[in-house]
Amino acid sequence: MxxxxxxxxxxxxxxxxxxxxxxxxxxxxxxxxxxxxxxxxxxxxxxxxxxxxxxxxxxxxxxxxxxxxxxxxxxxxxxxxxxxxxxxxxxxxxxxxxxxxxxxxxxxxxxxxxxxxxxxxxxxxxxxxxxxxxxxxxxxxxxxxxxxxxxxxxxxxxxxxxxxxxEHAEAMTALQASPAAFRTAIDEMDADLDRVAAALHAEPVVYVVGSGPLESAADTLAMCYLQEMQWKHAVAVGSGEFLHGPFEMVTEDLPVIVLTGEDTTRPMGERVIRFLERYSDKVHVVDGARLTLPGVPEAMRPFVGTLVMASTIVGRLAEHFEAWSGHALSERRYMWKVDY
Amino acid sequence: MxxxxxxxxxxxxxxxxxxxxxxxxxxxxxxxxxxxxxxxxxxxxxxxxxxxxxxxxxxxxxxxxxxxxxxxxxxxxxxxxxxxxxxxxxxxxxxxxxxxxxxxxxxxxxxxxxxxxxxxxxxxxxxxxxxxxxxxxxxxxxxxxxxxxxxxxxxxxxxxxxxxxxEHAEAMTALQASPAAFRTAIDEMDADLDRVAAALHAEPVVYVVGSGPLESAADTLAMCYLQEMQWKHAVAVGSGEFLHGPFEMVTEDLPVIVLTGEDTTRPMGERVIRFLERYSDKVHVVDGARLTLPGVPEAMRPFVGTLVMASTIVGRLAEHFEAWSGHALSERRYMWKVDY
Missing domain, CATH: 3.40.50.10490 (Glucose-6-phosphate isomerase like protein; domain 1)
Known part of the structure; x- marks a missing residue:
């Protein structure tokens, strides 16, 4: 509802x-x-x-x-x-x-x-x-x-x-800055993630698209958070596959979340977004490029941004779904309850 | 409908x-x-x-x-x-x-x-x-x-x-026998595939599960045939992932197609089937072990059976969906029609 x-x-x-x-x-x-x-x-x-x-x-x-x-x-x-x-x-x-x-x-x-x-x-x-x-x-x-x-x-x-x-030394500098980068990401994206959950919490099926380091973040969001913890149908699709089959599902009513970052596969997500913006009214882009990532050297933004997106951001989005749906993320039908 | x-x-x-x-x-x-x-x-x-x-x-x-x-x-x-x-x-x-x-x-x-x-x-x-x-x-x-x-x-x-x-020579013997093996597979499974399509053609969402050489056959069925060519929501899940998230979607009403063969990953599919048979009334197992594969040496059955399952059988199942739904497999909204 x-x-x-x-x-x-x-x-x-x-x-x-x-x-x-x-x-x-x-x-x-x-x-x-x-x-x-x-x-x-x-x-x-x-x-x-x-x-x-x-x-x-x-x-x-x-x-x-x-x-x-x-x-x-x-x-x-x-x-x-x-x-x-x-x-x-x-x-x-x-x-x-x-x-x-x-x-x-x-x-x-x-x-x-x-x-x-x-x-x-x-x-x-x-x-x-x-x-x-x-x-x-x-x-x-x-x-x-x-x-x-x-x-x-x-x-x-x-x-x-x-x-x-x-660039090992620079990567270590970036990781040292990561506690603040992870934490500020929540404040910076919370309003957006709230809007995504507000828009999609009652949808029967949600598609989730990602590429490169975020391809399996789409799996995490779809399978772990939406299916397992929200009992919502969710379809994870690699950005590179989306336009070779799944896009035929797109109508103005199809809800799609696209996860993108600043890594080298970004153009793949952008291509999917360009398509979706023409044909769906329910496109939600969650873009790591928007994060400030304080203290992270410019060259390491794609790397740290991806870590944040793949953990904090998809997890926080799940918490917003929980808030809107009223379905606790801890609720289970089978896990830890029956043998399988 | x-x-x-x-x-x-x-x-x-x-x-x-x-x-x-x-x-x-x-x-x-x-x-x-x-x-x-x-x-x-x-x-x-x-x-x-x-x-x-x-x-x-x-x-x-x-x-x-x-x-x-x-x-x-x-x-x-x-x-x-x-x-x-x-x-x-x-x-x-x-x-x-x-x-x-x-x-x-x-x-x-x-x-x-x-x-x-x-x-x-x-x-x-x-x-x-x-x-x-x-x-x-x-x-x-x-x-x-x-x-x-x-x-x-x-x-x-x-x-x-x-x-x-x-075992190269035996594999070549098996492939030589494969034209008949592919062809008889259709006759042997046609009634079953018809029943699957009869049962699921009007379902809004279908889950498709496979492992090993058939993990991506589940992708083919879900993304190429059901999403692209039938405009039906479909969720492909590796058998090894199913019980770590997606299974929380299972109710007596959840339609799931499980693709299995005789390859070494068969126990993964069997485990999923055991779970599903307890909790869903809409489980459909498409099992390559049922094929006679005439002329194929015993040791090569898993290999040839997988080729048949990944091509002929999932393709034939799509044709049965087409027959039941009346939605032509060739119908497209975007592919070959718009630039993307």
Whole structure:
């Protein structure tokens, strides 16, 4: 049911919002030590492994590693277990991600990686979880922003160790500034995100489009937030696919959220937006280029902006949906309730 | 609007259905010559590049190449152009796929590959198209089955040249038998596919789930056939993601099509089916294990079955949707009609 005022006020930003990100930054020596050890032992390829939001959360790192001299594969944990690609072996670095650590197949993927003698680094909030227990080495974090910062530290450290990060120092400067950049992003976009949720909270189906480092942020918004936590039909589409099929759904009534940033794939989103602005009255662009990102060097805006968009901004948009719909983000039909 | 009998009879299978696949098999020496030349020149990695259905059509090949000793990346053409991964270079083999050859960004991706000195092989129906013109070497085909056979020949030939295909001879035996296997699949599944379309043609939203080589067959069905050609909301979800978010949408009323085969990822689909059978009355399993695949050696059933599922079966299901909905698969709002 569409309402004209929010059902409840949007959640307050947690008191420790910036502190959690600072804590992630403090993990830098730990992350670098893991990477140095792995690279010294010999690494021929990198696997980024998880499920659902933890898999989609690799989006920015996956694209950062486009410049890596060794290949990087982003794979669902169960796909890894059942397909067992030949590239997975003793000279692989396997990054295992599970925010709450409770995903059984992600823990099994860590066990498989152990069996083949790979280097393993687990990223989780809970060292006592099944995933935490299955990983010989862990980097802990609290919150989705902190996870993006840990993954970014990992990515830049890897690139540096592999001789592919001439701008490493600037990236570290940018990450040091990121707690304020994440926090100001909420204030800067809150009114816009409120308008998006006001307009779309009662729509039966919402399309979400993104490219490059934000392609899987579209998956996060569609599958984790709208489907899982709002019980709303949502269709995630890569910007590069939108005009090759999904765009035939567009009428003036089709609600589409386009996520864009300042990364090199921006023209892909702009092309989709140009099309949508001609044919739909329900286009909502959430654009990382609008963020001020205080303290972030100009050249690092695309990088930091993407981290913010892929975590804080899509998460905050979900909180605005919650405020308008009255459907708590914590409500579940099955998760944590039944076996599956 | 739901109807109780089809609006029109389902399309007849083309007279030249098997002949097109035979013609693809006759390309084997040509494909092998391309691969031998590329491997002799030195290949460090493989890029599979396309958009929409042509990108999704790489699904079986992508998973076949899991056993490759060199990495394989499956990338949307515009993502490749805007991200320019470091791995793309003179020692890359770039496979460019565009069924009708009209996709401008796929042609530009071929041009980029040319600029960096990569080996390029184009797969298209039309040598006079922009993609056909942009590729120095082409393998031509007619129809979606023929494309799967050409890609399979390419994959096995590559694996053989890279020393990773001990079962190459058996795979070739299986492909030789494939024209009959593709054709009988239609007769064997037609009644089932008719029932799926009868049940779902008037549903406002359909979820489509697949894993491994069929994960992108779910994309094909959802984005190319249901969204583009039936103007029906459709949500493609990897089987490995379904129980980490999307499953919260499940009620007894949620229509879900699960695509499964005999490949190693089958347990992922089975797990989703077990869940769905408890909570939804609208689960439709389309299972490649049911196909007889005459003449295909037992060990090659998963491989050939996947080719059939990813082309003939999802395409035939679309034809049954067309018959029930009365919405012609050729009808478009924008494609080929407006600039975008």
């Amino acid at each position: 569409s309402v004209t005022t929010p059902t409840a006020p949007v959640r307050a930003v947690p008191e420790d919002f910036a502190a959690r990100i600072e804590a992630a930054l403090a993990r830098r020596p730990e992350v670098e030590a893991h990477v140095e050890r792995a690279v010294a032992a010999g690494v021929d390829n990198i696997f980024l492994v998880g499920c659902g939001g933890s898999l989609f959360g690799f989006g920015p790192l996956r694209v950062l590693l486009d410049r890596s001299p060794i290949p990087c594969f982003t794979v669902n944990a169960d796909e890894l277990l059942t397909r067992r690609p030949a590239a997975l072996g003793a000279r692989s670095l396997v990054v295992i991600s599970s925010t709450n650590g409770g995903t059984a197949e992600t823990a099994r993927a860590a066990e498989l990686a152990t069996q083949v003698g790979a280097q393993i680094l687990g990223i989780t909030q809970d060292p006592a979880s099944v995933v935490g227990q299955a990983c010989p080495e862990l980097v802990l974090h609290q919150g989705i922003e902190a996870k993006q910062v840990v993954l970014a530290l990992l990515g830049w450290s890897l690139l540096d160790a592999l001789g592919a990060a001439p | 739901s109807v109780t009998t089809p609006t029109a009879p389902v399309r007849a299978v083309p007279e030249d259905f098997a002949a097109r696949i035979e013609a693809a098999l006759a390309r084997r020496p040509e494909v092998e010559a391309h691969v031998e030349r590329a491997v002799a020149a030195g290949v460090d990695n493989i890029f599979l590049v396309g958009c929409g259905g042509s990108l999704f059509g790489f699904g079986p090949l992508r998973v076949l190449l899991d056993r490759s000793p060199i990495p394989c990346f499956t990338v949307n053409a515009d993502e490749l152009l805007t991200r320019r991964p470091a791995a793309l270079g003179a020692r890359s083999l770039v496979v460019i796929s565009s069924t009708n050859g009209g996709t401008a960004e796929t042609a530009r991706a071929a041009e980029l590959a040319t600029q960096v000195g990569a080996q390029i092989l184009g797969i298209t129906q039309d040598p006079a198209s922009v993609v056909g013109q942009a590729c120095p070497e082409l393998v031509l085909h007619q129809g979606i089955e023929a494309k799967q056979v050409v890609l399979a020949l390419l994959g096995w030939s590559l694996l053989d040249a890279l020393g990773a295909a001990p």
